Amino acid sequence: MMPEIDMLPFLVSVKLALVTTVILLLAGIPVALILVYSKFRGKIFAEILITLPMVLPPSVLGFYLLILFSGKYGIGKTVADITGIELLFSFNGLVAASCIHSLPYMIQPIKDGMSGLNISMIEASYTLGKSRVSTLLNVILPNIKSSIFTGILMTFVHVTGEFGVVLMIGGSIPGETRVASIALFEKVESMNYSEANVYAAVFVIISILMISLLQILKNNTRGVTG
């Protein structure tokens, strides 16, 4: 018999993944543009900093974010003083932490797409009297669509499966910070394997669907980079 499953953690996960993906998409495009097309002092340092969350153990990143987001120091204190929003053990804090943790998953594919673009196309657009914004919207972005889709899906899937950082920053508040990966962990910890099995199966299905969607989008995208 199918166990009764609390779907709330999945809804929190999807909401977190959607909000994080939208924020990172909007922030990732200008950041990638700067990294690819601008020359500035400290560029290598900026690239290392952006890539760091990809290689750092989530618990290490989670620990530093815990300190940073606490109401006593740094960003956490500033945000709390200005907006009254607490970053620790809140959905807002989860979004902030996920944005930092998933940053390279959005930036890297977009950056690779832009790097692979023929620079002559961008220059041609300028010689046709077009502005930087017009060139970005009509030439750069349409020709790296496949890279953008990759960034969106990688970010979405990564946020959905986040565990270490989420646990340290958000804990496990039902309906607020208890995401599906944490719910799965709790089911395993309480030896409720039948429910854990369903949670895990949903993750597998989501992952297969996302990879299939990525392949379909890549196959149907007209552009020059992938």
Place this chain on the structure above:
Amino acid sequence: MKVKVSKKLISSAGGMILDVDLNIEPDSFVAVTGASGSGKTTLLRCIAGLSEPDSGYISFKERVWYNSSGKQSVPVRNRECGFVFQDYALFPNMTLRENILYACGDKKRTDEFISMADLSGVSHMYPDRLSGGQKQRCALLRAVSRGPKIILLDEPFSSLDGDTKKIFQSELLKWRSIFDLTVIMVSHDRAEVVRLAERVIQLKNGKVESDVSHKSGCPGMAAVIHSASRRVS
């Protein structure tokens, strides 16, 4: 047009300085030739505003585009230049018609231009479906359809075979006469440039080695090329 530019370049043979001082008559057809790495393309890019000289002065019809002493540099998009890139630089996400429309901005004129260039049959195709000659003609049409005063061509014949080369030359001369264009063409194909241009500037290691004008060009050259292209088509 006044072009006086100086720019340090790194070539395969080592460092050199592009240092040229040219006066180019409006509506003339000038070819810049020379060996690879002699600074031809950089000169073209400086005129277009795609590369910035270390110092110098560029003006066209009393409008200053670049002046290092006044720290003045008109952005690429505000210079009245059309640029045909060696690799065509067509936008892969746009059909041939959309490429022209992006430059021209007017649907009716776009269709007229495409018809005049005899490209209507392939106007719905994306660049990856076009032949090399069609890509090159599309790149030329896109550059002129914006209505520039100058057209800059970077090695336009390098990847064209004999017949397509003649068609392209015919079109170049046609658009030149329609729009009263000043043409500056970079090519290492000296035989071709001598046939087409009224003035041939030879660069060597960034300096003008020779500057030869023959005001009338080759008599009847346009007609010869045009008739050849008709035979081909």
